[in-house]
Amino acid sequence: MSAMRTYQHPDLATVTIEHALHALSDPVRLDIVRQLDREIEASCAALDGGRPKSSMSHHFRVLRAAGLVHTRIAGVQHMNTLRREEVDKRFPGLLDAVLGVKG
Amino acid sequence: MSAMRTYQHPDLATVTIEHALHALSDPVRLDIVRQLDREIEASCAALDGGRPKSSMSHHFRVLRAAGLVHTRIAGVQHMNTLRREEVDKRFPGLLDAVLGVKG
DNA sequence: CCTATAGTTCGATTATATACGTACTATCAT
DNA sequence: ATGATAGTACGTATATAATCGAACTATAGG
Numbered sequence: 001m002s003a004m005r006t007y008q009h010p011d012l013a014t015v016t017i018e019h020a021l022h023a024l025s026d027p028v029r030l031d032i033v034r035q036l037d038r039e040i041e042a043s044c045a046a047l048d049g050g051r052p053k054s055s056m057s058h059h060f061r062v063l064r065a066a067g068l069v070h071t072r073i074a075g076v077q078h079m080n081t082l083r084r085e086e087v088d089k090r091f092p093g094l095l096d097a098v099l100g101v102k103g
Numbered sequence: 104m105s106a107m108r109t110y111q112h113p114d115l116a117t118v119t120i121e122h123a124l125h126a127l128s129d130p131v132r133l134d135i136v137r138q139l140d141r142e143i144e145a146s147c148a149a150l151d152g153g154r155p156k157s158s159m160s161h162h163f164r165v166l167r168a169a170g171l172v173h174t175r176i177a178g179v180q181h182m183n184t185l186r187r188e189e190v191d192k193r194f195p196g197l198l199d200a201v202l203g204v205k206g
Numbered sequence: 207c208c209t210a211t212a213g214t215t216c217g218a219t220t221a222t223a224t225a226c227g228t229a230c231t232a233t234c235a236t
Numbered sequence: 237a238t239g240a241t242a243g244t245a246c247g248t249a250t251a252t253a254a255t256c257g258a259a260c261t262a263t264a265g266g
Contacts (some may be wrong), residue, residue: 053243053244
Protein backbone atom coordinates (compact mmCIF):
# COMPACT_ATOMS: atom_id res chain seq x y z
CA MET A 1 0.00 0.00 0.00
CA SER A 2 1.24 3.40 -0.85
CA ALA A 3 0.70 6.69 0.78
CA MET A 4 2.77 9.72 -0.14
CA ARG A 5 3.24 9.29 -3.84
CA THR A 6 2.35 12.94 -4.17
CA TYR A 7 1.34 15.93 -2.02
CA GLN A 8 -1.87 17.85 -1.62
CA HIS A 9 -1.37 21.55 -2.18
CA PRO A 10 -4.28 23.80 -1.27
CA ASP A 11 -5.86 26.26 -3.64
CA LEU A 12 -4.61 29.66 -2.55
CA ALA A 13 -8.19 30.94 -2.57
CA THR A 14 -8.85 28.81 0.50
CA VAL A 15 -5.90 30.22 2.42
CA THR A 16 -6.60 33.17 4.71
CA ILE A 17 -4.16 35.97 5.31
CA GLU A 18 -4.11 35.03 9.01
CA HIS A 19 -3.09 31.52 8.04
CA ALA A 20 -0.28 32.76 5.82
CA LEU A 21 0.95 35.24 8.41
CA HIS A 22 1.01 32.58 11.06
CA ALA A 23 3.03 30.25 8.86
CA LEU A 24 5.52 33.03 8.19
CA SER A 25 5.81 34.14 11.81
CA ASP A 26 7.94 31.20 12.90
CA PRO A 27 11.69 31.84 12.62
CA VAL A 28 12.50 28.39 11.28
CA ARG A 29 9.83 28.61 8.62
CA LEU A 30 10.67 32.15 7.68
CA ASP A 31 14.22 31.01 7.21
CA ILE A 32 13.07 28.21 4.93
CA VAL A 33 11.06 30.69 2.89
CA ARG A 34 14.01 33.07 2.64
CA GLN A 35 16.25 30.30 1.39
CA LEU A 36 13.69 29.08 -1.12
CA ASP A 37 13.41 32.64 -2.38
CA ARG A 38 17.10 32.57 -3.17
CA GLU A 39 17.76 28.98 -4.11
CA ILE A 40 14.55 28.44 -6.09
CA GLU A 41 14.38 24.75 -5.25
CA ALA A 42 15.82 22.72 -2.41
CA SER A 43 15.37 19.43 -0.62
CA CYS A 44 14.18 19.37 2.98
CA ALA A 45 17.58 18.21 4.18
CA ALA A 46 19.32 21.08 2.42
CA LEU A 47 17.42 23.54 4.58
CA ASP A 48 17.46 21.85 7.95
CA GLY A 49 20.25 23.83 9.57
CA GLY A 50 21.09 20.83 11.68
CA ARG A 51 17.58 20.38 13.03
CA PRO A 52 16.00 16.95 13.36
CA LYS A 53 14.09 15.57 10.41
CA SER A 54 10.82 15.26 12.28
CA SER A 55 10.92 18.93 13.24
CA MET A 56 11.62 19.99 9.69
CA SER A 57 8.89 17.75 8.34
CA HIS A 58 6.46 19.54 10.63
CA HIS A 59 7.48 22.97 9.38
CA PHE A 60 7.26 21.98 5.73
CA ARG A 61 3.82 20.61 6.37
CA VAL A 62 2.73 23.93 7.88
CA LEU A 63 4.18 25.83 4.94
CA ARG A 64 2.41 23.57 2.48
CA ALA A 65 -0.89 23.87 4.36
CA ALA A 66 -0.57 27.66 4.18
CA GLY A 67 -0.14 27.45 0.43
CA LEU A 68 3.34 28.92 0.56
CA VAL A 69 5.47 25.97 -0.48
CA HIS A 70 5.15 23.33 -3.16
CA THR A 71 6.83 20.00 -2.71
CA ARG A 72 7.46 17.52 -5.47
CA ILE A 73 8.91 14.09 -4.99
CA ALA A 74 12.07 13.47 -6.97
CA GLY A 75 13.31 10.03 -6.24
CA VAL A 76 14.28 9.85 -2.64
CA GLN A 77 14.24 13.59 -2.13
CA HIS A 78 11.34 15.97 -1.73
CA MET A 79 12.10 19.16 -3.57
CA ASN A 80 10.52 22.37 -2.35
CA THR A 81 9.76 25.61 -4.10
CA LEU A 82 8.01 28.83 -3.12
CA ARG A 83 4.60 29.17 -4.74
CA ARG A 84 5.60 32.69 -5.68
CA GLU A 85 3.20 33.54 -8.45
CA GLU A 86 0.16 32.11 -6.76
CA VAL A 87 0.97 33.67 -3.41
CA ASP A 88 1.65 37.01 -5.09
CA LYS A 89 -1.69 36.84 -6.80
CA ARG A 90 -3.56 36.00 -3.62
CA PHE A 91 -1.59 38.30 -1.30
CA PRO A 92 -0.04 40.98 -3.49
CA GLY A 93 3.10 42.45 -2.02
CA LEU A 94 3.21 40.17 1.01
CA LEU A 95 6.23 38.12 0.08
CA ASP A 96 8.04 41.16 -1.24
CA ALA A 97 7.47 42.88 2.09
CA VAL A 98 8.41 39.90 4.22
CA LEU A 99 11.45 38.94 2.20
CA GLY A 100 12.62 42.50 1.72
CA VAL A 101 13.16 43.23 5.40
CA LYS A 102 16.68 43.59 6.65
CA GLY A 103 17.69 43.06 10.27
CA MET B 104 0.85 55.46 43.65
CA SER B 105 0.48 55.54 39.94
CA ALA B 106 1.16 53.03 37.30
CA MET B 107 -0.15 53.55 33.79
CA ARG B 108 0.04 57.28 33.37
CA THR B 109 1.50 56.56 29.96
CA TYR B 110 2.50 53.62 27.75
CA GLN B 111 5.83 52.28 26.58
CA HIS B 112 5.99 51.99 22.83
CA PRO B 113 8.97 50.11 21.43
CA ASP B 114 11.32 51.54 18.87
CA LEU B 115 10.41 49.81 15.60
CA ALA B 116 14.07 48.99 15.06
CA THR B 117 13.81 46.48 17.91
CA VAL B 118 10.80 44.73 16.40
CA THR B 119 11.47 41.71 14.22
CA ILE B 120 9.40 40.79 11.20
CA GLU B 121 8.53 37.51 12.92
CA HIS B 122 7.20 39.45 15.87
CA ALA B 123 5.08 41.69 13.66
CA LEU B 124 3.76 38.77 11.62
CA HIS B 125 2.80 36.91 14.74
CA ALA B 126 0.91 39.90 16.09
CA LEU B 127 -0.96 40.22 12.81
CA SER B 128 -1.76 36.53 12.49
CA ASP B 129 -4.47 36.52 15.13
CA PRO B 130 -7.96 37.21 13.75
CA VAL B 131 -9.02 39.46 16.61
CA ARG B 132 -5.88 41.56 16.32
CA LEU B 133 -6.01 41.71 12.56
CA ASP B 134 -9.54 42.98 12.88
CA ILE B 135 -8.39 45.68 15.28
CA VAL B 136 -5.68 46.71 12.83
CA ARG B 137 -8.14 46.80 9.96
CA GLN B 138 -10.49 49.03 11.90
CA LEU B 139 -7.71 51.36 12.99
CA ASP B 140 -6.68 51.62 9.38
CA ARG B 141 -10.12 52.97 8.57
CA GLU B 142 -11.10 54.86 11.68
CA ILE B 143 -7.70 56.42 12.38
CA GLU B 144 -8.22 56.49 16.14
CA ALA B 145 -10.46 54.50 18.43
CA SER B 146 -10.86 53.53 22.04
CA CYS B 147 -10.41 49.92 23.10
CA ALA B 148 -14.09 49.56 23.83
CA ALA B 149 -15.01 50.81 20.39
CA LEU B 150 -13.22 47.85 18.85
CA ASP B 151 -14.15 45.05 21.21
CA GLY B 152 -16.87 43.42 19.11
CA GLY B 153 -18.53 42.26 22.30
CA ARG B 154 -15.45 40.55 23.68
CA PRO B 155 -14.49 40.86 27.34
CA LYS B 156 -12.28 43.75 28.38
CA SER B 157 -9.52 41.53 29.68
CA SER B 158 -9.25 39.72 26.36
CA MET B 159 -9.08 42.96 24.45
CA SER B 160 -6.52 44.39 26.81
CA HIS B 161 -4.34 41.38 26.07
CA HIS B 162 -4.59 41.87 22.32
CA PHE B 163 -3.83 45.58 22.51
CA ARG B 164 -0.81 44.80 24.62
CA VAL B 165 0.46 42.36 21.98
CA LEU B 166 -0.12 44.92 19.23
CA ARG B 167 1.74 47.58 21.20
CA ALA B 168 4.63 45.22 21.94
CA ALA B 169 4.91 44.48 18.24
CA GLY B 170 5.17 48.19 17.53
CA LEU B 171 1.99 48.23 15.50
CA VAL B 172 -0.32 50.28 17.67
CA HIS B 173 0.12 53.44 19.68
CA THR B 174 -2.09 54.12 22.66
CA ARG B 175 -2.54 57.47 24.31
CA ILE B 176 -4.57 58.07 27.44
CA ALA B 177 -7.33 60.59 27.02
CA GLY B 178 -9.18 60.90 30.25
CA VAL B 179 -10.81 57.64 31.01
CA GLN B 180 -10.34 56.25 27.54
CA HIS B 181 -7.26 54.84 25.87
CA MET B 182 -7.14 55.94 22.29
CA ASN B 183 -5.39 53.73 19.77
CA THR B 184 -3.84 54.47 16.42
CA LEU B 185 -1.86 52.48 13.88
CA ARG B 186 1.81 53.42 13.83
CA ARG B 187 1.55 53.59 10.08
CA GLU B 188 4.54 55.67 9.12
CA GLU B 189 6.94 53.95 11.44
CA VAL B 190 5.75 50.47 10.51
CA ASP B 191 5.89 51.37 6.82
CA LYS B 192 9.44 52.55 7.27
CA ARG B 193 10.51 49.42 9.12
CA PHE B 194 8.51 46.93 7.04
CA PRO B 195 7.82 48.59 3.71
CA GLY B 196 4.72 47.27 2.02
CA LEU B 197 3.71 44.96 4.84
CA LEU B 198 0.64 46.81 6.04
CA ASP B 199 -0.40 47.58 2.49
CA ALA B 200 -0.22 43.89 1.69
CA VAL B 201 -1.99 42.74 4.83
CA LEU B 202 -4.71 45.38 4.72
CA GLY B 203 -5.20 45.13 0.99
CA VAL B 204 -6.31 41.51 0.99
CA LYS B 205 -9.92 40.74 0.27
CA GLY B 206 -11.71 37.60 1.40
C1' DC C 207 -16.49 61.95 48.69
C1' DC C 208 -19.12 58.70 45.94
C1' DT C 209 -20.15 56.50 41.82
C1' DA C 210 -19.69 55.24 37.12
C1' DT C 211 -16.66 54.20 33.33
C1' DA C 212 -12.51 52.52 30.74
C1' DG C 213 -8.83 49.66 30.96
C1' DT C 214 -5.21 47.01 33.32
C1' DT C 215 -3.34 43.19 36.00
C1' DC C 216 -3.57 38.78 38.05
C1' DG C 217 -4.44 34.11 37.94
C1' DA C 218 -6.38 29.97 36.29
C1' DT C 219 -7.96 27.28 32.40
C1' DT C 220 -7.76 25.61 28.04
C1' DA C 221 -6.18 25.47 23.42
C1' DT C 222 -2.62 25.48 20.07
C1' DA C 223 2.29 24.97 18.64
C1' DT C 224 6.80 23.40 18.84
C1' DA C 225 10.31 19.90 19.43
C1' DC C 226 11.90 15.63 18.61
C1' DG C 227 12.69 10.40 19.39
C1' DT C 228 11.17 6.23 17.30
C1' DA C 229 9.10 3.58 13.98
C1' DC C 230 7.73 3.37 9.36
C1' DT C 231 7.57 4.09 3.98
C1' DA C 232 9.43 4.95 -0.45
C1' DT C 233 13.22 5.10 -3.61
C1' DC C 234 17.65 3.99 -5.28
C1' DA C 235 21.99 1.48 -5.64
C1' DT C 236 24.50 -2.62 -5.11
C1' DA D 237 17.17 -9.05 -1.46
C1' DT D 238 20.06 -5.80 1.43
C1' DG D 239 21.36 -1.60 2.82
C1' DA D 240 21.47 3.38 2.64
C1' DT D 241 19.06 7.65 2.23
C1' DA D 242 15.18 11.13 2.52
C1' DG D 243 11.38 12.11 4.48
C1' DT D 244 6.69 11.09 6.88
C1' DA D 245 3.66 9.66 10.82
C1' DC D 246 2.91 9.05 15.45
C1' DG D 247 3.15 9.95 20.15
C1' DT D 248 4.43 12.64 23.88
C1' DA D 249 6.45 16.26 26.34
C1' DT D 250 6.86 21.12 26.75
C1' DA D 251 6.23 25.79 25.68
C1' DT D 252 3.53 29.51 24.15
C1' DA D 253 -0.80 31.74 23.48
C1' DA D 254 -5.83 32.78 23.95
C1' DT D 255 -9.80 33.39 26.96
C1' DC D 256 -11.89 35.51 30.54
C1' DG D 257 -13.57 36.33 35.51
C1' DA D 258 -12.40 39.06 39.43
C1' DA D 259 -10.01 42.51 41.76
C1' DC D 260 -7.73 46.77 41.05
C1' DT D 261 -6.37 51.74 39.18
C1' DA D 262 -7.21 56.07 37.12
C1' DT D 263 -10.19 59.66 35.58
C1' DA D 264 -14.43 62.36 35.22
C1' DG D 265 -18.70 64.07 36.98
C1' DG D 266 -22.08 64.89 40.36
